[in-house]
Amino acid sequence: xxxxxxxxxxxxxxxxxxxxxxxxxxxxxxxxxxxxxxxxxxxxxxxxxxxxxxxxxxxxxxxxxxxxxxxxxxxxxxxxxxxxxxxxxxxxxxxxxxxxxxxxxxxxxxxx
Amino acid sequence: xxxxxxxxxxxxxxxxxxxxxxxxxxxxxxxxxxxxxxxxxxxxxxxxxxxxxxxxxxxxxxxxxxxxxxxxxxxxxxxxxxxxxxxxxxxxxxxxxxxxxxxxxxxxxxxxx
Numbered sequence: 001x002x003x004x005x006x007x008x009x010x011x012x013x014x015x016x017x018x019x020x021x022x023x024x025x026x027x028x029x030x031x032x033x034x035x036x037x038x039x040x041x042x043x044x045x046x047x048x049x050x051x052x053x054x055x056x057x058x059x060x061x062x063x064x065x066x067x068x069x070x071x072x073x074x075x076x077x078x079x080x081x082x083x084x085x086x087x088x089x090x091x092x093x094x095x096x097x098x099x100x101x102x103x104x105x106x107x108x109x110x111x112x
Numbered sequence: 113x114x115x116x117x118x119x120x121x122x123x124x125x126x127x128x129x130x131x132x133x134x135x136x137x138x139x140x141x142x143x144x145x146x147x148x149x150x151x152x153x154x155x156x157x158x159x160x161x162x163x164x165x166x167x168x169x170x171x172x173x174x175x176x177x178x179x180x181x182x183x184x185x186x187x188x189x190x191x192x193x194x195x196x197x198x199x200x201x202x203x204x205x206x207x208x209x210x211x212x213x214x215x216x217x218x219x220x221x222x223x224x225x
Contacts (some may be wrong), residue, residue, distance in 0.1 A: 004155075031211075041214045043201070044154075056210075090155050097211025100146040100203070103155035 004104035006091050012110045019078040019105050023091030031094045032074035036087040081111045124222040131189040131220050135202035143207035147187045150199045197223045
């Protein structure tokens, strides 16, 4: 069964900390995505990557960065966590642009 | 604009009844559509997809209908069960762009026993 694995289900971090959210897919997919999901705001795209070492900004990239050194791994980095980054973070991947996404289980991040 | 809308935020149905969840999309150039199910505390799960050259596609207990004339997408769930309770999202992909999916806000399906 194909999988997108997010390293943590729940995280609590302090304001100002640097936070790493890891995502690994085992499907040899080209494209990977990071979303955040908040009540009333739906799914908002933070960053995406169409290939190794490539990255593109999504709709809300401010305060975030990403890394994709290997095809299977896409990391989301919160450079200096703030309370408004408390959210559910979802990683997704897909084979190519002609297919839908497979999502991970999500990481619920709380910044205190 | 970039929006995919759902007609109702919450749908309540009796167990065993059929459910219909609707979605209006805005871009007539969209060529691919997907329905996702998201249970509480989990990531969205793929249910069924349909490409713009089709009007209907069936899966196990689910059917997706696409009406390109009025830019409308629906998900029909037959014999709704308590395990179907979740938030359902539609998503569209515009042809010719980067291929990002545009998601709707979601409809909450509540199944009454």
